[in-house]
Amino acid sequence: MMSVRHERLRGERRRRPSPSEQVAVVTIGAVSGIGALLAEAQPTANRWSDAVLVIALAVTVVAAGSVARATAWILASGVTAVLASGLWSLAAVAALAIGIAGAIRGDLPHRRIAGAAIGGLTVQTMLRLDEGRFGASTVAATIAIAVLVGSAWSLARRSTRVRLRIVAFVAMGVALLIAGAFALQVWKSRAVLELAVQRAQEGLAAARAGDNERAAELLGQASRAFDEASGELHSWFARPASVVPVVGQHQRALDLLSAAGANVSAAAADAAWRADIQGLIVHDGQLDLRRVTDMTAPLASLVDALDRAGVAAARAESPWLLPPLAQRLDDFTRSVHDATADANTAAEAVGVLPALLGGDGERRYFVAFATPAESRELGGFTGAFGLLTARDGRLTLSQTGRIQELNEAGRGRRLSDPTQFPARYRAFRLEEFWQNVTGTPDFPTVAEAVRQMWPQSGGGDLDGVLYVDPYALASLLQLTGPVTVGGRPDPLTADNAADFLLRGQYQDFANIDARSDFLLTIARTVFDELTSGDLPGMRTMADALAPDARQRRLLAHSFHPEEQRLFERLGIDGALPPVRGDFLSVGSSNLGQNKIDALLHRTIDYDVVLDPDRGTAAASVTVTLHNTAPSSGLPDYVIGNPGGAPKGTNLTMVAVYTPLRLVDATTTGGQPVNVGASEEYGRRVYTALLAVPPMSELSVTFALEGPLDLRSGYRLDVVPQATANPDRLHVEVRAEDPWRTRGAGTLATNLEADESLVVGLRPD
Numbered sequence: 083m084m085s086v087r088h089e090r091l092r093g094e095r096r097r098r099p100s101p102s103e104q105v106a107v108v109t110i111g112a113v114s115g116i117g118a119l120l121a122e123a124q125p126t127a128n129r130w131s132d133a134v135l136v137i138a139l140a141v142t143v144v145a146a147g148s149v150a151r152a153t154a155w156i157l158a159s160g161v162t163a164v165l166a167s168g169l170w171s172l173a174a175v176a177a178l179a180i181g182i183a184g185a186i187r188g189d190l191p192h193r194r195i196a197g198a199a200i201g202g203l204t205v206q207t208m209l210r211l212d213e214g215r216f217g218a219s220t221v222a223a224t225i226a227i228a229v230l231v232g233s234a235w236s237l238a239r240r241s242t243r244v245r246l247r248i249v250a251f252v253a254m255g256v257a258l259l260i261a262g263a264f265a266l267q268v269w270k271s272r273a274v275l276e277l278a279v280q281r282a283q284e285g286l287a288a289a290r291a292g293d294n295e296r297a298a299e300l301l302g303q304a305s306r307a308f309d310e311a312s313g314e315l316h317s318w319f320a321r322p323a324s325v326v327p328v329v330g331q332h333q334r335a336l337d338l339l340s341a342a343g344a345n346v347s348a349a350a351a352d353a354a355w356r357a358d359i360q361g362l363i364v365h366d367g368q369l370d371l372r373r374v375t376d377m378t379a380p381l382a383s384l385v386d387a388l389d390r391a392g393v394a395a396a397r398a399e400s401p402w403l404l405p406p407l408a409q410r411l412d413d414f415t416r417s418v419h420d421a422t423a424d425a426n427t428a429a430e431a432v433g434v435l436p437a438l439l440g441g442d443g444e445r446r447y448f449v450a451f452a453t454p455a456e457s458r459e460l461g462g463f464t465g466a467f468g469l470l471t472a473r474d475g476r477l478t479l480s481q482t483g484r485i486q487e488l489n490e491a492g493r494g495r496r497l498s499d500p501t502q503f504p505a506r507y508r509a510f511r512l513e514e515f516w517q518n519v520t521g522t523p524d525f526p527t528v529a530e531a532v533r534q535m536w537p538q539s540g541g542g543d544l545d546g547v548l549y550v551d552p553y554a555l556a557s558l559l560q561l562t563g564p565v566t567v568g569g570r571p572d573p574l575t576a577d578n579a580a581d582f583l584l585r586g587q588y589q590d591f592a593n594i595d596a597r598s599d600f601l602l603t604i605a606r607t608v609f610d611e612l613t614s615g616d617l618p619g620m621r622t623m624a625d626a627l628a629p630d631a632r633q634r635r636l637l638a639h640s641f642h643p644e645e646q647r648l649f650e651r652l653g654i655d656g657a658l659p660p661v662r663g664d665f666l667s668v669g670s671s672n673l674g675q676n677k678i679d680a681l682l683h684r685t686i687d688y689d690v691v692l693d694p695d696r697g698t699a700a701a702s703v704t705v706t707l708h709n710t711a712p713s714s715g716l717p718d719y720v721i722g723n724p725g726g727a728p729k730g731t732n733l734t735m736v737a738v739y740t741p742l743r744l745v746d747a748t749t750t751g752g753q754p755v756n757v758g759a760s761e762e763y764g765r766r767v768y769t770a771l772l773a774v775p776p777m778s779e780l781s782v783t784f785a786l787e788g789p790l791d792l793r794s795g796y797r798l799d800v801v802p803q804a805t806a807n808p809d810r811l812h813v814e815v816r817a818e819d820p821w822r823t824r825g826a827g828t829l830a831t832n833l834e835a836d837e838s839l840v841v842g843l844r845p846d
Contacts, residue, residue, distance in 0.1 A: 107148050107198045114140040114202040121209035124400075127330030135327065140205050143227055146234035147201020148194040154233035155200045156182060161226040162207045177203040201230055260322045261329045267320040268336065271311045275340065278307035282347050286421070289350070294358040301351035308344035315340055331400035335407055338398045339414055342391035346418070349380075349387035356380040359428055360619035367614040369475040371436045381429040388422040427651050434645045440472035445545040447472070448532050449479075451605050452520055452551050454806040455584050455680040459669035459737060460520035460528055460656070461634060461804030462551050466602050467516075468609065469541070470548065479609040484598050488516040488539045495538035502530055504762040506769075523669050523739070523803065524763055525549060525656025529639035546640040549656065551804060552583035554636035555608060560626040561618060562611035567604050574604065584680045584806050594719045632835040634804045658739075658763050659836070663797030664690070664790055665765055667739040668705055670803065673771070674723045674733040680806045681711040682732055682774075686833070688800075688811070693818045694792045694843050703738050706781040709774040721776070730776025737769045739801075742786035744768050750781045757784075795824075796841040802833040809833040820846040 118140035125135050147155065159177035166174045177200045208223040235243065285300030314320070315337045324330045357377035362369065395415045403411065438445065447470040454462035467488060469481035495513050497503065504527075510518035512531055516539070519531050529547035536544055550558075556579035559565065564573035574582065583601070591597035617623060630636040637656035640646045649655040658667070668686050672679050687704040711721050713730035721730045739762070747757045747770060758769040774780045790796070796815060802808070813829040824842030831837060 103192070103194045106192075106195045107144065110195070110198040110202050111141040111144040114144050114205060117202075117206045118209055121206070123209045125327040125330075127324040127334035131325035131330070136209065139227075140202070140209075143205040143230055144198045144201040146231045147204070148198040148234075149237055150197055150201075150230050150233035151237075154229045155180065155197065158204050158226040158230045159200055161223075162204050165211050165223070166207045171207075173203045174207050177207075204230065257326045257329075260326050263322070264320050264326075264329055264333055267314060267317065268332075271314045271336075271340075274307050274311045274314070275336075278304050278311060278340070278343055278347070281307060282343065285347070285350065285354075289354055294354045294360065298351045298354035301347045301354060305344050305347035305351060308340050308347055312337065312340035312344055331403055332407060335398035335400065335403060335411060338394040339411065342394040342418075343414075345387045346384075346391045346421075349384040350421075353380040353384040353425075357384075357428070357432070360621040362620045364615075364617040366616065367476055369435075369439060371439065371441045371475045374432055374435050377432045378429070381425065381432055385422070385425045385429050388418055388425055391418045392422060427648075430648050430651060434642075434648050436475075437642070438472070438640070438645050439475045439477070441474060443473075445472040446470070446542070447546045447548055448536055448541075448544050449548045449550060450520065450528075450532070451555075451601070452549060453583065453677070454551060454804060455588075455677040456672045456675075457670050457679045457682075457734070457803070457805060458518065458520040459523045459671055459803065460525060460549070462520065462806075463672070464517050464520050465598065466605060468605060470609070477613040479606060479613060482602055482606050484602065485516045489514065491540040495535055497531065498534045503527060504760065506758075506760050506762065506767065507531075520549070521671060522762075523667060523801070524658045525634075525637045526639055528656075529641075533641060545642065546638065546645070548639075549635075549637040551630075551635045552580045553633070553804075554627070554630040555583065555605070556580040557627055557630050557636070558608055558612060561623055562608060562615065565604075565607050565611055567607050568600055579604075588677060588680075588716060588720045592717050594717075629834075633808075634802065658801060659799060661741050661765055662799060664699065664701075665739065665741055665799050665801075666703065667801040668703070668803065668809070669737040669739070670707075670805070671735045671737070672733070673735055674725070674727065674731070676718075676722055677720045678709075678711050678730070678732050679734075681709065682734070682805075683708040683710065683807045683810075684805065685810045686812070688798075688813045690796075690798070690813070690815045691818060692790070692792060692796055692815065692821070692823075692843065694821050695818070697789055697792050699742065699786075699788065699790045699792075699796075701740075701742060701786045702783055703740070703786065704781055704783040705736050705738070706779055707732065707734060707736075707772060707774045708779045709776060711776050713776040727773060728775070732772075732774040734772050734774065735769055736772060736782060737767055738784050739763075739765050739767050740784075740786055741765050741790075742788035745785040745787055747782065747784050749783075750779075755782060792843060795843050796839075798829075798839045798841075800833065800837040800839075802835065802837075811837070813839055815839070815841050817843055822846050 115137040118136040119133060121136065123136050124132050126132050156178065159174055159180075163171060163174035163178050180196050180200055204226060208227065211223055238246075281300050281304035285297045285304055288294075288300060289297035315333070320333060324333050357380040359377075362374065392415070395411060395418060398411055436442070449468035449470050450464045451466040451468065452458070452460075452462035452464045456463035458464075464485050466482065466484055468479050471478050471480045497508070497513060500508060504522065507522040507527065510521040512519055512521070513535065516535070519535075520528055522528060528549070532547045533544050536542075556576050559574060559576040559579055564575045566573045572578075583604070587597055587600070591600065627636055631652070631654040634656055636654065638649050638654045639656070640649060646655065650657070666688055668684070670679075670684070685706040685708070687706070688701065690699055690701040692699050709730070709732045711730045711732060713721070713728065718729070723729065723731055723733060725733070727733055743766065744757060744759060747755050747768065749755050749772070755770050760767050768784055770782050772780055772782060798813065798815070800811065800813075809832070811829065811831055811833040815823055815827040817823050821843055822845075824844050825840075827841050829837065829839045
């Protein structure tokens with residue numbers, strides 16, 4: 083039997099409120115409705131229906147709260163307090179406090195007003211919770227509101243409940259009718275949409291393969307199919323779905339994606355016809371710059387269409403999308419992102435290529451021909467140079483010479499602004515020894531040194547600098563075909579050129595002058611073939627040279643900012659990246675003035691222990707040098723040491739770039755080693771001089787420690803040196819107890835390109 087107190091409270095809730103209570107509840111409801119609008123919730127895909135629904139929700143919850151039981155107050159406001167954050171959590175706690183007071187004191191004064199306030203605070207907080215795709219927050223919010231409304235429903239008069247049932251059944255019936263009509267329209271459009279997606283994928287694949295005629299045809303078909311689907315999904319039959327919660331988000335997503343697909347496919351088809359990058363070929367040593375300029379408009383249209391597609395994809399995002407459509411949207415977003423990057427690169431290239439190739443007047447580029455057989459920290463010793471000139475799309479290697487000629491031509495020269503260069507780099511005495519210009523791993527710094535010294539060495543102003551090593555020269559032979567040089571019986575090919583330039587030449591030439599002259603002849607011959615004959619399309623050339631760019635063997639720097647931005651986008655600028663967490667790069671410089679590094683192999687072991695509680699790392703870098711050079715049987719300029727060290731001994735200055743500080747350094751057997759320390763490019767550099775006897779190995783270990791931001795996990799970036807033989811890299815990352823690494827904490831690879839390792843961290 084119901085208690086007397088319960089009967090009294092129920093009667094209190096059922097009695098008509100006083101005029102002052104009515105005014106207060108209505109006022110709270112109005113304020114709550116305005117607050118709900120400001121929350122910018124989007125239960126549907128139509129802003130007007132959104133406004134109606136959130137206002138109705140806010141007013142309903144306020145009204146329900148004004149008559150609900152205290153236990154419902156506590157449950158609703160308690161759930162809200164758990165889920166809320168920031169200032170809204172304070173509001174939820176306040177509502178919870180009122181609810182508890184109401185439960186303790188059954189005859190709470192102004193009970194209806196207190197309940198309305200609880201309802202208002204609850205709904206405002208719920209509307210501002212972080213959303214997840216069908217996540218717990220949304221479900222919990224729905225439950226909390228349902229508790230208040232259910233409590234009020236149980237206490238409502240019979241006549242009130244009958245009227246509310248009628249309204250609810252009518253609303254649900256209309257919603258189901260609209261949803262059914264939309265589902266029918268989607269079913270009718272499904273085949274057309276699937277065809278559109280298939281044709282778009284096939285068209286993009288054809289474009290990547292260089293078949294632009296086929297690509298244009300397929301992308302045109304995709305555009306027409308997307309257009310047809312967009313028309314059906316935007317018909318009067320389907321449009322009402324936008325006002326139905328959840329259904330509206332699906333209608334909007336399909337509508338936006340089909341329209342965006344039509345626009346992108348049409349723009350891509352036009353670009354395939356009118357902006358055929360693969361069709362840009364060098365004929366008789368010249369590129370048609372007018373044809374390049376004609377590609378500007380279609381590529382700009384494609385970039386614009388992709389940008390609008392990205393905006394459409396962002397608008398289509400909703401936590402209420404069902405997994406199949408949500409996955410399609412994610413796939414579409416990734417495709418648009420990738421295509422946008424490619425289209426922007428193509429548009430930027432087309433924009434600067436005419437000027438880069440001398441369309442606005444002659445351009446002059448210094449070419450450093452380097453060999454890692456004698457290492458420098460960028461890669462190799464610069465043994466020869468060239469001057470590449472460009473005018474009206476035609477390139478010419480107008481000057482070549484041995485690097486010694488530059489040393490002799492500019493005696494007494496000075497860097498015009500030495501402050502731009504690290505002290506350790508200046509210690510290489512660049513002004514006297516041009517061969518040391520590659521003595522730093524940051525290519526923009528190398529290019530600036532060339533720009534300052536070239537005019538004092540008999541040259542004039544430069545527009546840029548190129549770096550080419552034997553591997554890159556071999557890749558150029560993929561474009562020109564084999565070349566026959568001097569009296570060499572076998573032609574140089576893309577397969578044998580690198581090995582000959584790094585090793586074979588030293589067996590063929592005992593005389594260093596004859597060898598240097600022969601190398602100049604090779605460089606001139608290859609570049610003459612490049613600049614006088616026919617070359618394949620731009621995409622083929624990019625594919626052939628991309629591996630060397632990734633390995634930092636083919637680098638380019640322009641002194642014109644817009645062109646330099648293109649080189650950075652293409653990843654051929656050779657700049658050291660910013661420090662984004664932990665960083666490692668190991669460089670070496672040959673101090674023996676010989677070509678012994680073609681016979682040197684390096685292994686790099688990096689072991690890291692993380693302490694997330696303190697935000698620190700303890701690490702060790704072990705660099706092992708494997709010297710396979712013999713003590714005899716090769717010319718002195720290969721294995722000799724002018725400083726008096728035994729033949730075959732490799733004298734190397736090892737440099738480790740890191741953001742961490744040095745604790746200790748030892749060589750094989752734990753013997754201490756003298757270490758130099760400096761700061762360059764926003765990181766620390768530690769150096770050690772090692773002498774590795776012939777046919778042996780020697781290791782040096784650098785113990786490091788220091789702070790790292792581990793709040794979002796651990797990130798390591800590794801930048802390689804373009805050595806004659808790629809380094810072997812091993813990385814192992816561990817965490818101090820009670821923390822554990824999440825995901826792969828190891829990396830083992832031949833270090834032939836920039837590498838990154840990202841490791842999550844979690845407490846055990």
